Amino acid sequence: MGNNRFNNRNSKTFLRQRKNLSIKNQGQVKKEILVFGFSNIDRSQGQKFVDWEEFKLLSKALERIAGLSSMTLEQAVTEQIIKIYGKGMPPKSGFTFPKHIPEDIEWASIRIQGQERIIGFIEKGYIFQVVFMDKEHQFYPSKKKHT
Numbered sequence: 001m002g003n004n005r006f007n008n009r010n011s012k013t014f015l016r017q018r019k020n021l022s023i024k025n026q027g028q029v030k031k032e033i034l035v036f037g038f039s040n041i042d043r044s045q046g047q048k049f050v051d052w053e054e055f056k057l058l059s060k061a062l063e064r065i066a067g068l069s070s071m072t073l074e075q076a077v078t079e080q081i082i083k084i085y086g087k088g089m090p091p092k093s094g095f096t097f098p099k100h101i102p103e104d105i106e107w108a109s110i111r112i113q114g115q116e117r118i119i120g121f122i123e124k125g126y127i128f129q130v131v132f133m134d135k136e137h138q139f140y141p142s143k144k145k146h147t
Helices: 049-054 058-068 073-078
Strands: 035-037 082-087 106-113 116-123 127-134
Touching: 049 058, 049 127, 058 106, 058 116, 073 082, 106 127
Parallel strands: 035 127
Antiparallel strands: 082 106, 106 116, 116 127
16 A cells, blocks of 8 residues: 555656756847957967066956957957958068967957057957967057058
8 A cells, every 4th residue: 555656766866857948039149259268378479478467568458358258259340459360470470370370260469558469369259369469569560650
């Protein structure tokens, strides 16, 4: 007499399983915000973080990165904070192509202030991989305007 439905069960059968909740977005397309990777830094060219800290640029760079972390790549390019250069090293660049970087990447830069730039490439459409810290705008030197 009694209810035998619990006799054949063990503790694992009583565990709750996670449910996969789907979020309805009413037809909106999910946009990937920018994230940053630092595993590709080339420490043999450009400056190091300590150099930027000495010139009081590191905190400005981190503030810029923090601001970009709430934007999409499209927004950052439209706002002229990120510039996409394209494949290959720019002509007359003060840098050489690092051996650890894939050859088919498109170079990009983040404008910090004045001539200071963070140079890298975009991966998967939303990951900015940092490669160089360029305090003197030597990666893609350009002629001065209005002088």
